[in-house]
Amino acid sequence: MTIQELAPLASAFYDDQPTLEVARALIGRTLARRVAAGLVAGIIVETEAYIGAVDPSAHGYRGQTARNGAMFGPAGRAYVYFTYGMHHCLNVTTEPQGAAGAVLIRALEPTHGLELMRERRGSGLSTRNLCRGPGRLCQALAVTLADNGADLRGPALWIAETPDSACAFSIATSPRIGISQATDWLWRFYVPGNRYVSGRPWR
DNA sequence: CTTGAGATGTTCT
DNA sequence: GAACATCTCAAGA
Numbered sequence A: 001m002t003i004q005e006l007a008p009l010a011s012a013f014y015d016d017q018p019t020l021e022v023a024r025a026l027i028g029r030t031l032a033r034r035v036a037a038g039l040v041a042g043i044i045v046e047t048e049a050y051i052g053a054v055d056p057s058a059h060g061y062r063g064q065t066a067r068n069g070a071m072f073g074p075a076g077r078a079y080v081y082f083t084y085g086m087h088h089c090l091n092v093t094t095e096p097q098g099a100a101g102a103v104l105i106r107a108l109e110p111t112h113g114l115e116l117m118r119e120r121r122g123s124g125l126s127t128r129n130l131c132r133g134p135g136r137l138c139q140a141l142a143v144t145l146a147d148n149g150a151d152l153r154g155p156a157l158w159i160a161e162t163p164d165s166a167c168a169f170s171i172a173t174s175p176r177i178g179i180s181q182a183t184d185w186l187w188r189f190y191v192p193g194n195r196y197v198s199g200r201p202w203r
Numbered sequence B: 001c002t003t004g005a006g007a008t009g010t011t012c013t
Numbered sequence C: 001g002a003a004c005a006t007c008t009c010a011a012g013a
Helices: A019-026 A113-123 A133-140
Strands: A031-034 A036-053 A078-083 A085-095 A101-112 A157-160 A172-174 A188-192
Touching: A019 A101, A019 A188, A031 A101, A036 A113, A085 A133, A101 A113, A101 A133, A101 A188, A113 A133, A133 A157
Parallel strands: none
Antiparallel strands: A031 A036, A031 A157, A036 A101, A036 A188, A078 A085, A085 A101, A172 A188
16 A cells, blocks of 8 residues: 555545535545654544534534634635544535535544554554544544644645545435534434444434 | 443633 | 533443
């Protein structure tokens, strides 16, 4: 597996389709991270869409603030926020400049740098739990507020076609996790049956 | 495997 | 003060 095979997706991927289509299209692509010690990456298996203009559960629905500013910027950037006093969450911005949109990356199937992930997450951790959940994958990939606003075609954090993605997979939808408004909208996308998808049974 | 509860700090009302 | 796009641990089945 070479770096060449993990070339970043073009900006048109983010600019030329609406948020819900980006959320669906991100399933099966690879999120990659370059740190000093090497390459860390995984296949995106779960996403959620948030559209500020119409979505009461989206950051940005009640206007722009210092925290959610990246959602209002250009598409194809990182929007990182800190929540629950402990965890970071990574989003891909969508929609044109001035409109708030983002896709939350909720889970990865780890493919590269599993030992580097364990250094950050815990040495005895099962592969299944390295990136299963938005807070967990940020810790595994060392994503922090320092990445907020970064272009997702950059040298340190980017999204690419998945090499050898010949195997077929399907995409299912469901209500989003952990929100209290618009709870019946099917704006969560995931690979059904994949072990690395997050969420508790009753949700 | 499942379930319940506590942690922790920023943001907004 | 309350809410929050969550996680970990411990105990039960």
